[in-house]
Amino acid sequence: MSPSYRPPRWSHAGVALSLVVGLAACTRPRAEPPEPPGPSVEVSQESLRGSRSGQEGPEPAWSVSVSRLDQQLAQIDQVVVVPDERELRGVDRSTGQERWRHPVSTSYQYAVADGLIVVSATDGGPLEVLEAVTGATRWRAGDTEDVVVQQRIVYNRECAGAGQSARCVVIARDVRDGRQLWKLPADRFARVSDVALGARAPYAPPTAPYVAVRLNSAARAYTAVATSTGKAGAGRLPNRAWYGFVAGDLLVATDNDPPRGDQRCTVSIATVNAATGARGWSGEVYSGRKEDGECARRLANHRSGLVLIGAGTRLVAVTAAERPQLVDLRTGKVRWEAATSGVPVDGDGGSVLVRRNADEGELALLDTATGAPRWTAPDPGLSGASASWRSTVTGRLVAVSGETDGRPVVLVYDVPTGRQLGRYPGWLAGAGDDWVAVSRAGGPEGITLDLRTF
Numbered sequence: 340m341s342p343s344y345r346p347p348r349w350s351h352a353g354v355a356l357s358l359v360v361g362l363a364a365c366t367r368p369r370a371e372p373p374e375p376p377g378p379s380v381e382v383s384q385e386s387l388r389g390s391r392s393g394q395e396g397p398e399p400a401w402s403v404s405v406s407r408l409d410q411q412l413a414q415i416d417q418v419v420v421v422p423d424e425r426e427l428r429g430v431d432r433s434t435g436q437e438r439w440r441h442p443v444s445t446s447y448q449y450a451v452a453d454g455l456i457v458v459s460a461t462d463g464g465p466l467e468v469l470e471a472v473t474g475a476t477r478w479r480a481g482d483t484e485d486v487v488v489q490q491r492i493v494y495n496r497e498c499a500g501a502g503q504s505a506r507c508v509v510i511a512r513d514v515r516d517g518r519q520l521w522k523l524p525a526d527r528f529a530r531v532s533d534v535a536l537g538a539r540a541p542y543a544p545p546t547a548p549y550v551a552v553r554l555n556s557a558a559r560a561y562t563a564v565a566t567s568t569g570k571a572g573a574g575r576l577p578n579r580a581w582y583g584f585v586a587g588d589l590l591v592a593t594d595n596d597p598p599r600g601d602q603r604c605t606v607s608i609a610t611v612n613a614a615t616g617a618r619g620w621s622g623e624v625y626s627g628r629k630e631d632g633e634c635a636r637r638l639a640n641h642r643s644g645l646v647l648i649g650a651g652t653r654l655v656a657v658t659a660a661e662r663p664q665l666v667d668l669r670t671g672k673v674r675w676e677a678a679t680s681g682v683p684v685d686g687d688g689g690s691v692l693v694r695r696n697a698d699e700g701e702l703a704l705l706d707t708a709t710g711a712p713r714w715t716a717p718d719p720g721l722s723g724a725s726a727s728w729r730s731t732v733t734g735r736l737v738a739v740s741g742e743t744d745g746r747p748v749v750l751v752y753d754v755p756t757g758r759q760l761g762r763y764p765g766w767l768a769g770a771g772d773d774w775v776a777v778s779r780a781g782g783p784e785g786i787t788l789d790l791r792t793f
Contacts, residue, residue: 401435
């Protein structure tokens with residue numbers, strides 16, 4: 340069940356929980372001996388505050404009522420952005436007091452970039468950039484399509500005419516003032532890639548020196564375009580129907596469909612230098628498997644808001660032996676490899692969340708830089724294949740949500756220790772370093788949104 344819809348009312352009895360969490364001693368940096376096991380951390384029912392609703396953990400710092408949630412909440416300084424069905428709200432992070440409301444006339448998406456909020460129509464239409472503190476419109480653009488946001492630049496396609504006769508351009512604007520930086524002739528299928536290593540919606544990724552652009556349907560290729568000038572670099576790679584993106588100074592393309600007869604869940608990767616077109620490393624990583632044995636194909640759970648786990652030129656994937664690994668896309672060198680099997684499903688710059696299979700099984704948290712284990716936790720019993728699955732990893736918290744026995748539940752863990760900090764009826768609606776937002780049925784507008792701090 341998705342939190343986008345108003346679920347039926349239900350009652351949720353308390354669930355006794357006794358969870359033993361320990362460090363995974365069998366994950367190690369590549370070519371290094373395994374680390375010794377760390378002390379286990381025991382969490383019992385008595386260590387968490389409970390209530391009649393079945394929740395365990397801190398009470399809400401504040402609650403608001405919304406009618407629909409299709410996107411995750413975000414924080415900008417002391418403002419939490421709440422994306423309701425036909426409006427954005429700015430809410431004070433500490434008190435929950437509403438600071439502003441901004442109505443939106445159509446289905447929309449939003450992104451946080453350079454301390455601002457970029458709001459664009461999902462199926463084409465106006466674009467607005469809002470001040471986070473006041474909600475006031477800083478600048479707006481007219482009929483835009485396929486808006487992609489980085490921290491300093493907003494890209495979109497604009498067309499005059501329709502069908503085959505349409506004349507189109509790809510435009511880049513400064514996110515701070517809307518000033519046009521450049522535009523390139525294109526066709527109605529052109530678009531800038533919205534894929535970036537480690538980028539989690541609704542937070543925009545950093546602006547790299549180049550961006551991957553599909554300029555027309557005939558070329559069937561990604562072109563590296565300089566973000567400052569709009570000048571096309573020599574780097575080009577075929578569009579292989581999966582991902583094209585820029586990592587550092589590399590233009591990268593992936594094909595996540597294993598070749599015919601391949602049983603290893605192979606993901607093929609090709610790289611070139613974005614500026615010069617010089618061929619870089621090309622090779623294979625693997626995507627891991629689902630509980631039913633099928634290849635996951637994706638390198639992160641798509642319901643996490645991530646497309647790829649990693650940063651810079653380093654990508655988190657799986658080995659042929661179905662173990663998590665960190666690969667440098669510049670050289671193909673494996674920086675670390677886990678000694679036991681598992682599938683990375685989420686992560687941030689500091690940690691990688693791993694599950695036994697892509698959609699089921701116990702959890703483990705690894706250090707992103709070294710692959711060293713932080714902790715493991717028993718299977719939460721939440722299917723990663725369901726529409727209700729959500730996850731997020733921040734500097735201090737790991738949160739996952741899904742359905743168990745037909746009822747939604749959110750689990751919150753401490754990053755340093757693996758201690759379970761909370762269990763709440765509802766769906767994960769966003770998280771920060773010290774807060775988690777949970778949506779649940781009920782309230783004047785249909786959904787109650789609780790923000791809980793840790």
